[in-house]
Amino acid sequence: MYLSQALHRALQQFPDRPMTVCGNRIRTTREVADRVARLAGAFRGLGVKSGDRVGMLALNSDRYHEYLYATWWAGGVVNPLNTRWAPAEVGYALSDSGAEVLLVDDAFAPLAPRLLELCPRLRTLIHCGDGPTPDGMLSYEQLIAGSGPAQDARRGGDEIAALLYTGGTTGLPKGVMATHRSLTASLFGSVLVDEAVERGGTTLLTAPIFHVAALLAWASQNLVGGTLVFLPSFTPEGFLEAVQRHRVTTTLLVPVMVQAVCEHPEFDAWDTSSLEAIIYGGAGSPRSLLDRAMTAFPGARFTQGYGQTETGVLTMLVPGDHVAAGARLDSVGRATPSVELAVVGPDGRELKTGEVGEIVTRGDHVMRGYWEKPELTSQVLRDGWMHTGDAGRLDEDGYLYVVDRIKDMVITGGENVYSAEVENALASHPAVASCAVIGVADARWGERVHAVVVRKPDQSVTAEELRDHTKNLIAGYKAPRSVEFVDVLPRSAAGKILKRELRDARTAPPAH
Incomplete structure (x- = not known):
């Protein structure tokens, strides 16, 4: 199977049904399919060949939807990038993937000069925002308007569909080669067992699409047919307004989002009765939070x-x-x-x-x-x-x-953080002699990144200074939310830091 197959089926069976909603912009399946074919034609005109990677650094939108389909339609590989990464991390992933074409929206267009410095192979920037197209970039809408529709390449099976970068235990991101077969197998397996996605329903996408969970939630609604509502980023008010306005039936949330929605002071003022299914995951979910959510959304599975x-x-x-x-x-x-x-x-x-x-x-x-x-x-x-x-x-x-x-990964607010990345950043501070990073339970974030630090003799550094230092090197969400200073770290006979002892000795120290 090939992932663009769902769009062909939707065009055949319900061409005039709304397929995408982004703000006040609503497009039918027929309109989306035409735009996808033309964008694919534009990609080919820019030199995108079979198997080439096409990057995307943008918030959720209907154009993200079109980018995914158009890249596959053109025979390429989608390379969606983590919008929470520091520029150096984004640059590494782009250089590693060999992407020569990158789409950016208004939020990330200012990073373009830096990314061009970091990625010598990057030759084409496409602006897919709503504001004016910056100098040196191509206009997304003009590319679609000026290109003829291409035929679907129908690459599928074991050919790579997506290059999804995730954190690495070595401190560098690594590209996961997801194939058309692997993604559709996961997709079919989850749809078969799950009652979440309604045929002809409406899925609200507020979790970032560069995450595989959100990507599969997007693909699930496409598979069975329906409408996708895109929120650029999550806020409790934005979520509640979208559910009420668009009569959303399904959504994907990480526990920190669930908590923010349930704790919103005006929650009861919004009509959320249309929600029939809530999918959650990505971090530890306390039983008390789940009970509260099930009470708040009594009609949802x-x-x-x-x-x-x-x-x-x-x-x-x-x-x-x-x-x-x-x-x-x-x-x-x-x-x-x-x-x-x-x-x-x-x-x-x-x-x-x-x-x-x-x-x-x-x-x-x-x-x-x-x-x-x-x-x-x-x-x-x-x-x-x-x-x-x-x-x-x-x-x-x-x-x-x-x-x-086993890999010492911390999941905080739905984001994967590898301790080695944070430890490398901390260790580069001149006052740090040694350090260890672990996850500790946190009522809001599921887990939070906690650093245990040994200072160098006669050196002084505060927790806030260390946080600021790490934020200059890695994404802000990876920086330690809490820091404690000790005289010595527990080690094995071979000199390895015993993180299990650190975890066992700590419950949830206060965040600084």
Whole structure:
């Protein structure tokens, strides 16, 4: 299968149904399909060939929708970039992917000169915002207006569909090669088991589309037919207004968004009765928050999803599991129909029910590998399995419980943060002798990034100074939200910092 197939089906079956809504701009499937074909023609005119990467650095919009389809239509590979990254991180990902064409909206157009410096291969910038097109860029709308429609390349199967950059344990982002097959396998598996996406319904996309969860939520509504409403970024007021105005039936939220909506002082003034399904995931969700959300949205079915950029959706805790409640609300659900899942020990052997080990998976949903990183790929794709780096256990009915993160990843507000990235930034400060970064429980963020720091003798530095220092090197959300200073870090006989001891000794120190 090829991912643009859903647009062909929608054009055939409901051409005049509204397909995209962005602010006051509403476009039918027929209009979208024509624009996609013309944008694909423009891409080809700019030299985009089969397998070429086309980057996107922008907030959610209907043009993001068109970019995804048009890139596949032209035979290219989408390269959506994390809008919360620092320019150096974006530049690294663009250079690593070899993208020569980049789309930017009004919010990120000012970064263009810096990105051109960082990425010598970047030759074409397309402005896809609503404001005036900056000098040196091409106008998105003029490209569409001036290009003839192209034929769909229909690349599919094991060819790369998306290069999705995620944080790396080495401190550098790595490109996940998601194929048409892997994304559609994950897509079909989740749609088969889930009751979230309504046929002919309306999905509100407020989580950023560069995240695989939001990308799959977008693709799910496209698959079954319906309307997509785009919010550039999340605010509680914007979310509530969009739900009421557009009679939204489905949405994807991370727990920090759920909390912000439920705590909004004017929540009861908005009509949210149209919401039939809420998908959540991406961070630890306290039971109290879930109970509050289910009370706030009594007419909505709740579904939790668990997965990774490398695998798409692995498990789902479906609405019936939420009604039954009990201990299974602490799980992340069961494997979807397209997923084979197991828990293995250090020797790779499958463990018995209830035993904790590494979560592994295999099937068509698994990525091809990391872009131009064969050694790193071989570390996670081995013995026929994708090794997730997460530790968990399975119960007698196949429900998965995630109990730890082998790779020391922290999930804060739905964003993945690898401790090595933060530690590298902290260690570059002249007053830091050594440091360790862990995740600690946080009522608002699920987890927050917490740094334990040893100062150099006769050196002085404050927590706020360290936060400011790291923000100059990495994205702001990766900077430690709390910092504590100690005289010594616990280490093993081999000199490795014992992070488990650090975690066990801390609950939730106050954020600075």
